[in-house]
Amino acid sequence: AYLDNAGAGPITIDVYNAMRDFLDLYVNNGEPWDDVLVKVYENRKLFAELIGAEADEIAIVSNVSTGLAMIAASIPFKGRVVVSPLNFPTDIYPWLTLRNKGLISEVVFVNPVGGYVPLEEYEKAINDNTVAVVVDYVSWITGYRENIREIARIAHEHGAIIISDSFQALGVIDINVKYEGIDVLVSGLYKWLMGPHGIAYIYVNRKSLDTLTPAVLSWHGVRDNVVKRKINGWSNVFSSPFNIFNAEPSKDSSRFEMGTWTEISLYGGKAALEFALKHEMPKKYTYTEKLIDELIDGLTDLNYEVITPRSSKAGIVVFKTGKHDLIRNNLSRRGIEVSSRPGTIRISPHFYNTMYEIDLLLNTIREINPNS
Ligand SMILES: Cc1ncc(COP(=O)(O)O)c(C=O)c1O
Incomplete structure (x- = not known):
C-alpha cells in the first residue's frame, strides 16, 4: 500500500x-x-x-x-x-x-x-x-x-x-x-x-x-x-x-x-x-476524508497522539511516536509506505487508496508495536 x-x-x-x-x-x-x-x-x-x-x-x-x-x-x-x-x-x-x-x-x-x-x-x-x-x-x-x-x-x-x-x-x-x-x-x-x-x-x-x-x-x-x-x-x-x-x-x-x-x-x-x-479531484475528498477519519479513529484507539486536528485537515495524518524509524522501516519491509519525521509518522492516503489498505496499515502498526 x-x-x-x-x-x-x-x-x-x-x-x-x-x-x-x-x-x-x-x-x-x-x-x-x-x-x-x-x-x-x-x-x-x-x-x-x-x-x-x-x-x-x-x-x-x-x-x-x-x-x-x-x-x-x-x-x-x-x-x-x-x-x-x-x-x-x-x-x-x-x-x-x-x-x-x-x-x-x-x-x-x-x-x-x-x-x-x-x-x-x-x-x-x-x-x-x-x-x-x-x-x-x-x-x-x-x-x-x-x-x-x-x-x-x-x-x-x-x-x-x-x-x-x-x-x-x-x-x-x-x-x-x-x-x-x-x-x-x-x-x-x-x-x-x-x-x-x-x-x-x-x-x-x-x-x-x-x-x-x-x-x-x-x-x-x-x-x-x-x-x-x-x-x-x-x-x-x-x-x-x-x-x-x-x-x-x-x-x-x-x-x-x-x-x-x-x-x-x-x-x-x-x-x-x-x-x-x-476527474474533479477535490470532489473525491468526500471519499478520502473517510480514510482519514478511519485513520484518526484507529490510531487513537491504539493510544497514539494524533497531531492533525480532525476539524481542519486535508490528506495528511500525523501521529507522535518515539519509534518513528522502527515503525516506518517495519511497515516498508511489509510493503506499506509511509514517511517518518523526527518523533512522528506521516500517513497520506489519496483517492485511489482503499479502506482495506488503511485497516491493513492499522493492524500492522498494532503488530509492530503492540504496546503502543
Ligand atoms: C509544502 C511543500 N513545499 C515545497 C516542497 C518542496 O518543493 P521543491 O519541489 O521545490 O523541492 C515540499 C516537499 O515536500 C512541500 O511539502
Missing part, C-alpha cells in the same frame, strides 16, 4: 504517455520548440482554471522553491515578513536570507499550539510594518489545514500580501484564490496532482503585480518575450531582434519566468492538470 502521497504521488498513465510521446517526438524530429511555447500557454490556462484564476496570472518555473525565491526577490524591500514554523523550510529560508542581507527588517515566527497556529497569533504578529505573510495551505509536518481566508483578511487589513505554498493541498481540496483572497500561490505537481517533477506554477494576483517586480529579469520575463510573440501569432518568434538595451518586466505574471522550461514536464504537466480537472 502506497500511503506517502505527501512525499511524492504516482504519475498517472496519461502523464506517462504524454512524456513518452514528447521523447519520441524529440528523438525523431528534434526539439519541438514552437509546440513547447504553446504548451507553456496551455499549462498556464489549465493551472489557472484549477485555482479559479486567469492564465495571465500564472508563471511556470521548475520547482516550488524557485517560485518562492522569485517572489522573495520581488517584494518591496522593507518591513517585516511573518512566517509559520509549520511551513516547509523552503517557505522560510528565502526570508531569512533577505533579513541576513538587511533587505527586510525582520522575520517573525508565529507560535504554534500543538499542530496548528491559532488566528490570534497571526493577529498579534501582523502589523502595519508587515509586507508579507507566508503560510502553507496545509502543513507538511502536522497536516493542519490553515484558515487561509481569515489570515488573508488580517494581512490585508495591514496592507500586507499573503503568500501560500499549496503543494500539500491542491489535488486534495478545492482552492479558489479569489474567494480566499490569496495574493500569491505556489505549487508543484509531483505530490497530490500526480504529475511530473521539474515544473511548478506561481499565481500572482494582478493587483499585486504593481508591487512585485523581480530583482532580475531574464529573457522569458521581459515584456517582449517568445511566448507573447507566439500567442500573438508570429510564425517565427525570432524574426525580430529583442531590445537588449531595455529590460522592462512583462505586464503579467510571466515576469517571474526566467529561462527555458523543463520541456518534458510541460507535456506531463498538461496531462496531470487535465486529469485533475476532468
Whole structure:
C-alpha cells in the first residue's frame, strides 16, 4: 500500500504517455520548440482554471522553491515578513536570507499550539510594518489545514500580501484564490496532482503585480518575450531582434519566468492538470476524508497522539511516536509506505487508496508495536 502521497504521488498513465510521446517526438524530429511555447500557454490556462484564476496570472518555473525565491526577490524591500514554523523550510529560508542581507527588517515566527497556529497569533504578529505573510495551505509536518481566508483578511487589513505554498493541498481540496483572497500561490505537481517533477506554477494576483517586480529579469520575463510573440501569432518568434538595451518586466505574471522550461514536464504537466480537472479531484475528498477519519479513529484507539486536528485537515495524518524509524522501516519491509519525521509518522492516503489498505496499515502498526 502506497500511503506517502505527501512525499511524492504516482504519475498517472496519461502523464506517462504524454512524456513518452514528447521523447519520441524529440528523438525523431528534434526539439519541438514552437509546440513547447504553446504548451507553456496551455499549462498556464489549465493551472489557472484549477485555482479559479486567469492564465495571465500564472508563471511556470521548475520547482516550488524557485517560485518562492522569485517572489522573495520581488517584494518591496522593507518591513517585516511573518512566517509559520509549520511551513516547509523552503517557505522560510528565502526570508531569512533577505533579513541576513538587511533587505527586510525582520522575520517573525508565529507560535504554534500543538499542530496548528491559532488566528490570534497571526493577529498579534501582523502589523502595519508587515509586507508579507507566508503560510502553507496545509502543513507538511502536522497536516493542519490553515484558515487561509481569515489570515488573508488580517494581512490585508495591514496592507500586507499573503503568500501560500499549496503543494500539500491542491489535488486534495478545492482552492479558489479569489474567494480566499490569496495574493500569491505556489505549487508543484509531483505530490497530490500526480504529475511530473521539474515544473511548478506561481499565481500572482494582478493587483499585486504593481508591487512585485523581480530583482532580475531574464529573457522569458521581459515584456517582449517568445511566448507573447507566439500567442500573438508570429510564425517565427525570432524574426525580430529583442531590445537588449531595455529590460522592462512583462505586464503579467510571466515576469517571474526566467529561462527555458523543463520541456518534458510541460507535456506531463498538461496531462496531470487535465486529469485533475476532468476527474474533479477535490470532489473525491468526500471519499478520502473517510480514510482519514478511519485513520484518526484507529490510531487513537491504539493510544497514539494524533497531531492533525480532525476539524481542519486535508490528506495528511500525523501521529507522535518515539519509534518513528522502527515503525516506518517495519511497515516498508511489509510493503506499506509511509514517511517518518523526527518523533512522528506521516500517513497520506489519496483517492485511489482503499479502506482495506488503511485497516491493513492499522493492524500492522498494532503488530509492530503492540504496546503502543
Ligand atoms: C509544502 C511543500 N513545499 C515545497 C516542497 C518542496 O518543493 P521543491 O519541489 O521545490 O523541492 C515540499 C516537499 O515536500 C512541500 O511539502
